[in-house]
Amino acid sequence: MTNELKGKVNYSTSGNIAILEVDNPPVNPLSSGVRAGLSEYITKANEDDSIEGIILTGAGRSFIAGADISEFGQTPDGPDLHTALKEIEYSKKPVLAAINGTALGGGLETALVCNYRMGTNKAIVGLPEVNLGLLPGAGGTQRLPRLIGPSQALKMMIAGTPLSAKKALQQGVIDAISENSLMDDAIVFLQEKIGSEVHPKVRDKNEKVLEARGDDNVLAEAKALAAKTRRGQFAPGQIIACVEAAINEDDFDIGMKKESEYFLECLMNPQREAMIHIFFGERAASKISDVPKDTPLLPIGSAGIVGSGTMGGGIAMNFANAGIPVLILDQDEKNLERGMGVIEKNYQMMVDRGRMSQEQKDVVMGLITPTLSYEDLSNVDIAVEAVYENLDLKQEIFKTLDTVTNDHAILASNTSGLDIDAIAASTNRPGKVVGTHFFSPANVMRLLEVVRGKDSSDETMATVMSIGKKMGKAAVVSLNAPGFIGNRMLAGYTHQANMLLLEGALPNQIDSALESFGMSMGPFRMLDLVGLDLGWRARKLADMETPLANKISDALCEQDRFGQKTSKGFYNYSEGSRAPNPAPENEAIYKEISDQNNIERREISDQEIIDRCILALVNEGARILEEGVAQRSGDMDIVYINGYGFPIWRGGPMFYANQLGLSEVINKMSNFSELDKNFWEPAPLLKKLADESGAFGEAPAPEDRSELLSFKMANMGGV
Numbered sequence: 001m002t003n004e005l006k007g008k009v010n011y012s013t014s015g016n017i018a019i020l021e022v023d024n025p026p027v028n029p030l031s032s033g034v035r036a037g038l039s040e041y042i043t044k045a046n047e048d049d050s051i052e053g054i055i056l057t058g059a060g061r062s063f064i065a066g067a068d069i070s071e072f073g074q075t076p077d078g079p080d081l082h083t084a085l086k087e088i089e090y091s092k093k094p095v096l097a098a099i100n101g102t103a104l105g106g107g108l109e110t111a112l113v114c115n116y117r118m119g120t121n122k123a124i125v126g127l128p129e130v131n132l133g134l135l136p137g138a139g140g141t142q143r144l145p146r147l148i149g150p151s152q153a154l155k156m157m158i159a160g161t162p163l164s165a166k167k168a169l170q171q172g173v174i175d176a177i178s179e180n181s182l183m184d185d186a187i188v189f190l191q192e193k194i195g196s197e198v199h200p201k202v203r204d205k206n207e208k209v210l211e212a213r214g215d216d217n218v219l220a221e222a223k224a225l226a227a228k229t230r231r232g233q234f235a236p237g238q239i240i241a242c243v244e245a246a247i248n249e250d251d252f253d254i255g256m257k258k259e260s261e262y263f264l265e266c267l268m269n270p271q272r273e274a275m276i277h278i279f280f281g282e283r284a285a286s287k288i289s290d291v292p293k294d295t296p297l298l299p300i301g302s303a304g305i306v307g308s309g310t311m312g313g314g315i316a317m318n319f320a321n322a323g324i325p326v327l328i329l330d331q332d333e334k335n336l337e338r339g340m341g342v343i344e345k346n347y348q349m350m351v352d353r354g355r356m357s358q359e360q361k362d363v364v365m366g367l368i369t370p371t372l373s374y375e376d377l378s379n380v381d382i383a384v385e386a387v388y389e390n391l392d393l394k395q396e397i398f399k400t401l402d403t404v405t406n407d408h409a410i411l412a413s414n415t416s417g418l419d420i421d422a423i424a425a426s427t428n429r430p431g432k433v434v435g436t437h438f439f440s441p442a443n444v445m446r447l448l449e450v451v452r453g454k455d456s457s458d459e460t461m462a463t464v465m466s467i468g469k470k471m472g473k474a475a476v477v478s479l480n481a482p483g484f485i486g487n488r489m490l491a492g493y494t495h496q497a498n499m500l501l502l503e504g505a506l507p508n509q510i511d512s513a514l515e516s517f518g519m520s521m522g523p524f525r526m527l528d529l530v531g532l533d534l535g536w537r538a539r540k541l542a543d544m545e546t547p548l549a550n551k552i553s554d555a556l557c558e559q560d561r562f563g564q565k566t567s568k569g570f571y572n573y574s575e576g577s578r579a580p581n582p583a584p585e586n587e588a589i590y591k592e593i594s595d596q597n598n599i600e601r602r603e604i605s606d607q608e609i610i611d612r613c614i615l616a617l618v619n620e621g622a623r624i625l626e627e628g629v630a631q632r633s634g635d636m637d638i639v640y641i642n643g644y645g646f647p648i649w650r651g652g653p654m655f656y657a658n659q660l661g662l663s664e665v666i667n668k669m670s671n672f673s674e675l676d677k678n679f680w681e682p683a684p685l686l687k688k689l690a691d692e693s694g695a696f697g698e699a700p701a702p703e704d705r706s707e708l709l710s711f712k713m714a715n716m717g718g719v
């Protein structure tokens with residue numbers, strides 16, 4: 001094949017069968033060379049009289065991972081995908097897709113133009129384009145409904161989650177599973193078909209789409225699913241419109257034409273760029289710039305968790321879900337029993353909701369063992385401490401862990417803000433100490449901040465990042481600095497929300513404005529959920545004067561309005577419900593506190609609310625970047641999307657700022673400087689990049705930021 005093209009297809013023969021093997025490591029996307037290779041070799045096999053059938057497969061662990069995502073937004077080289085797929089679909093000789101691994105997006109669409117599909121029992125098939133702000137644009141929206149029915153196809157395309165081989169077989173996406181050698185089984189299967197006069201084409205299977213014609217429920221259910229699970233996203237509506245065409249158009253090619261039009265609209269939509277930024281951003285975040293790629297990983301065959309509370313239980317579930325046996329320790333027998341009960345209940349809920357089978361539950365429960373004794377942790381490869389935020393207690397636990405565990409074991413703390421170096425100092429193995437800040441509920445939330453202490457070794461960091469990946473987490477490295485990344489940014493955001501409340505906006509207006517921007521939950525609903533009393537009690541304990549921004553929430557606490565836990569906070573809650581109802585009785589308190597502090601309440605626009613809260617994130621993010629606490633701006637986007645409910649389709653706060661233009665960010669901030677000059681002082685990096693018409697990217701090299709690295713660790717407190 002021509003060399004400038006990316007990826008290739010290998011051609012070989014086995015008797016009367018041609019074997020086309022897609023070879024574009026590591027996951028075989030349909031890059032230019034693959035498209036060209038498919039066209040060339042389908043033609044070659046068709047022109048060779050000795051060939052009677054064709055097998056299409058992938059080299060390595062993937063069949064085909066879809067279109068080459070890096071090509072979107074560029075002008076691609078080589079033939080287009082539609083041309084290559086048309087040649088497969090109209091091959092004179094039958095084509096069988098031998099699915100050796102993941103067949104995603106364009107990969108599954110390639111398999112759908114083949115006459116037959118066989119997978120290994122580890123194969124995975126799916127159309128996850130929606131996660132990239134796209135729709136399956138190579139015929140997937142027209143062929144999958146024909147194969148498995150529009151209703152199932154819509155669910156699969158809107159959720160974007162792939163199917164296992166077993167489920168794919170049950171639903172009819174594949175025709176057979178190979179339990180032994182895929183290639184041997186594929187050859188036997190195809191030989192049996194070679195004599196047939198006709199070989200099925202998915203495009204001709206109209207029965208299931210015709211059944212759905214006139215049934216309004218199919219599309220209505222899909223719309224409801226999209227509204228519930230993909231609020232604010234553009235692509236799901238486009239997918240539904242494509243399937244509507246598959247159902248209602250008699251001519252398959254008209255459906256295909258509509259799919260192309262709607263695909264183009266997705267491609268041009270800014271959401272696509274934002275979501276692809278997150279796809280690559282998540283992969284970039286998993287790499288640590290100064291830790292070599294080939295750093296050996298410490299083998300992790302077992303884990304121990306100290307603390308069986310909500311966090312400890314959730315973390316134990318993560319290990320079990322990743323197939324790693326885990327001991328969960330608590331020194332209080334009742335707590336331990338309760339903790340195990342919660343874990344069991346969480347898994348049961350997954351079984352009840354069809355997210356896990358009873359057998360799978362039995363397997364993961366079998367991997368979790370409760371214990372009351374530290375001695376039982378002696379052989380674990382990693383121990384994660386998950387007790388409440390108290391440095392003395394954590395240091396005590398680390399001292400014990402250091403004594404009881406093998407020398408090679410990694411010791412991790414789930415602290416959300418304490419100094420990892422101070423914790424490491426209580427052990428004789430600071431190189432093996434690291435922070436693993438899971439977010440609550442730890443078994444659900446994808447974010448994992450991996451906190452790098454000054455002595456955390458490369459092996460420790462690389463190993464913990466790889467466990468994070470095994471757990472399916474979005475793992476991001478933070479230096480050991482106050483608030484790490486996420487909570488440090490959050491502080492400015494909630495400060496602005498509280499100030500807006502003092503200046504005249506009501507909680508409901510602030511929450512609604514930010515939720516319509518796309519945040520999954522507004523700040524006051526979030527504060528009610530977490531509990532207003534936490535900060536109030538901490539301030540009382542420290543005998544600290546209430547800062548202006550917290551005066552309203554402290555006044556609510558004085559009236560026992562702690563949030564959801566007392567059924568009243570910024571909102572009122574009916575018994576057993578988490579739905580917030582306005583609390584007009586609070587308005588007198590808001591007014592009184594504004595008056596006491598000489599703040600004139602005024603009408604505030606939704607735009608001002610959004611700008612102040614979101615740009616507070618951006619400005620703090622710029623400081624975090626210039627200090628090197630985060631490695632790159634994209635890491636902060638990953639943090640905010642996976643841990644704080646920032647809308648993925650906006651690409652995260654730093655990407656949002658880049659889209660807005662950094663000069664515009666500064667302009668907007670300067671409008672607020674008369675409210676609080678200090679707060680709205682642009683971070684030096686933000687100013688510098690705005691002057692250079694630049695954008696946020698990588699953190700500056702350490703030598704360029706040495707002066708900024710004077711953390712006041714002594715002032716760190718739990719956030």
Ligand code: 3HC
Binds near residue numbers: 062
């Ligand atoms: N295009 C380009 N690069 C891709 C890619 C793709 N489709 N899929 C993965 N890669 C790259 C990753 O960026 C990564 O690069 P890096 O090593 O430089 O960071 C490398 O391949 C390995 O990827 P992962 O780290 O994600 O490997 P895993 O083994 O963990 O996961 C996977 C493999 C499940 C295939 C996962 O990569 C994945 O989900 N890929 C995306 C699948 C997808 O969304 N396909 C649809 C594409 S859009 C499409 O097909 C449009 C069509 O309808 C027209």
